Amino acid sequence: MKNNQSLMRKSHFTGTKIRNLRKRNNLTLEDLSARCIRIDAGSAPSVSYLSMIERGKRTPSMDMLDNLAEVFQKPIDWFLDNDPEPNTIAPIKGNHGGIEGMALEPNFLFSNEILQIAIPEMLSQTGISGRQFAHLLIRAHQEHHQNHFPDLERAAEEVGKKNLYLNANDLLTIAKEKGLNIKWFDNAPKNLLNQERTVDDVLVTSYFTPPNTVNLNTLLHQRESRLKYDLAVHIGHAVLHNLEGLHCVLKIGGSDVEVQTELSTPNAQDTLNAWRDFESSFFAGALLCPKAPFRQLLDSCGYEIKVHEQLNISASVVMRRMTVVSSYPHWHYFDAYQPGKLKAVYRGNGIPLPWGNMRVVEDPCQHWAVFRKFTDDSGGSSAQLSVLMVAGEPKLYCCESIQVHDLAGSPHILCAGIDLTPAIAAQGFDAPEIIRQLQQLCIKHGGSSVVPHVLKTQLMSVARILNINWIERGIENEVRVICTRGNTCPREPSCYKA
Numbered sequence: 001m002k003n004n005q006s007l008m009r010k011s012h013f014t015g016t017k018i019r020n021l022r023k024r025n026n027l028t029l030e031d032l033s034a035r036c037i038r039i040d041a042g043s044a045p046s047v048s049y050l051s052m053i054e055r056g057k058r059t060p061s062m063d064m065l066d067n068l069a070e071v072f073q074k075p076i077d078w079f080l081d082n083d084p085e086p087n088t089i090a091p092i093k094g095n096h097g098g099i100e101g102m103a104l105e106p107n108f109l110f111s112n113e114i115l116q117i118a119i120p121e122m123l124s125q126t127g128i129s130g131r132q133f134a135h136l137l138i139r140a141h142q143e144h145h146q147n148h149f150p151d152l153e154r155a156a157e158e159v160g161k162k163n164l165y166l167n168a169n170d171l172l173t174i175a176k177e178k179g180l181n182i183k184w185f186d187n188a189p190k191n192l193l194n195q196e197r198t199v200d201d202v203l204v205t206s207y208f209t210p211p212n213t214v215n216l217n218t219l220l221h222q223r224e225s226r227l228k229y230d231l232a233v234h235i236g237h238a239v240l241h242n243l244e245g246l247h248c249v250l251k252i253g254g255s256d257v258e259v260q261t262e263l264s265t266p267n268a269q270d271t272l273n274a275w276r277d278f279e280s281s282f283f284a285g286a287l288l289c290p291k292a293p294f295r296q297l298l299d300s301c302g303y304e305i306k307v308h309e310q311l312n313i314s315a316s317v318v319m320r321r322m323t324v325v326s327s328y329p330h331w332h333y334f335d336a337y338q339p340g341k342l343k344a345v346y347r348g349n350g351i352p353l354p355w356g357n358m359r360v361v362e363d364p365c366q367h368w369a370v371f372r373k374f375t376d377d378s379g380g381s382s383a384q385l386s387v388l389m390v391a392g393e394p395k396l397y398c399c400e401s402i403q404v405h406d407l408a409g410s411p412h413i414l415c416a417g418i419d420l421t422p423a424i425a426a427q428g429f430d431a432p433e434i435i436r437q438l439q440q441l442c443i444k445h446g447g448s449s450v451v452p453h454v455l456k457t458q459l460m461s462v463a464r465i466l467n468i469n470w471i472e473r474g475i476e477n478e479v480r481v482i483c484t485r486g487n488t489c490p491r492e493p494s495c496y497k498a
Contacts, residue, residue, distance in 0.1 A: 014079050019054040021072050035071045043067045134271040138278045139345060146348040147324040149282055155239055156286035164293040164311065168224050171231040178238040181213045192249055203408040206230040208248040219407055225314045226407055229284055236283030247273050252406045288313050289321040298322065302469035305402055315404055319416040323348060328466055330419040334370050337412045349419035351397060352390060352484045367447065367482045370415040373401040383474035386482045387439045389490065396420045396435045400470035423462045434458065438479050447491040448478040
């Protein structure tokens with residue numbers, strides 16, 4: 001027993017080290033188990049036991065460690081020291097990049113029971129509400145899967161028959177076929193905003209009342225694109241959730257920050273509602289922009305944002321669906337309101353947040369295209385190349401930003417962009433060197449620079465292979481260095497006071 005307890009005390013990082021070794025050697029769990037069996041079948045771990053070891057659920061015996069040490073040609077002590085590996089493989093999305101996580105070691109501290117106790121306290125101390133935390137979890141899930149939810153796509157395609165040109169009357173007909181009654185209102189009940197825990201300066205565009213009624217704001221007659229989206233969301237709830245226990249209120253407005261007195265403890269029903277809202281919103285996008293025909297349309301027009309006018313849907317739906325249907329996986333999307341609020345975020349390419357969307361921030365880096373667009377009234381293209389330091393390495397991004405007004409009259413900026421680094425490397429170019437040259441030129445010239453002819457030629461070939469027109473426009477504009485926080489400003493002199 002003493003030896004077993006001593007082994008447990010020395011094995012907090014063992015699972016992570018085994019997982020890292022296995023992945024670095026391109027072995028599956030089945031491969032590693034088979035290798036161990038060839039060395040000694042008696043001490044070889046099964047596939048399921050290996051999985052539990054890697055997740056910290058089980059501690060390998062000394063015989064099993066000896067077997068694994070033979071496979072990886074490591075001394076046993078290497079598996080048992082108390083130092084985590086410097087380059088720990090943390091949870092990221094497959095081979096496509098995405099948001100990198102952290103290694104949860106020692107693993108026993110991250111058990112379900114401990115997290116259930118710690119999370120409410122953490123939220124209370126940080127000022128994050130339980131509802132915000134639920135949305136953060138959903139966004140992480142969305143980014144981890146890089147917006148691929150084939151079951152939701154199929155459900156929408158069955159309803160819409162892959163029709164890219166559904167109009168409001170088509171959607172009203174579908175809603176009625178799904179058992180929904182439609183009513184119109186001029187003023188939303190005041191208790192709706194109280195239920196949503198928001199201040200009273202937002203506009204409710206639609207809401208559901210049991211057992212089967214969708215209430216639509218008469219203002220939606222003025223904007224069919226928003227009417228189509230609201231109807232598509234409510235149809236999604238009817239198809240996916242059978243309208244059981246449904247709580248759905250759709251609203252818009254630039255200042256709908258949550259009341260600070262909201263309880264921080266996550267509520268199971270709030271979390272379920274947030275997840276259902278995400279599913280129905282994704283369904284709505286898939287219904288209005290079915291994957292195959294929408295991708296063909298984007299390919300034919302070079303991914304121009306203005307395609308939303310042709311389809312009579314909102315630019316936000318078009319830009320969010322770009323991140324889903326494109327064959328290139330490294331996308332991000334922002335929806336920003338002044339003075340400093342991100343209403344929607346997607347970071348399938350791992351780009352750091354320019355400011356936190358859990359709170360309003362007054363001083364984001366103004367060289368991000370999404371922020372520059374608030375003050376840029378030139379009417380010209382807002383396509384921008386940006387160099388940003390990520391985990392100590394410069395990355396090159398390109399984005400297109402547009403300013404729109406919601407139905408409440410509030411201006412906001414929509415931004416869709418990609419990480420160009422993988423595309424440059426795919427063409428056989430030295431991506432790190434190209435980006436370092438651009439970064440040095442920007443800093444030399446005060447933060448921005450024209451793209452030199454040689455580099456422009458290489459980047460143009462990448463843009464044309466990707467078939468995204470606004471990348472070409474971004475290359476013709478100046479490239480800029482940007483930062484995520486003022487105290488790490490890469491410009492010389494810094495834009496921010498020390």
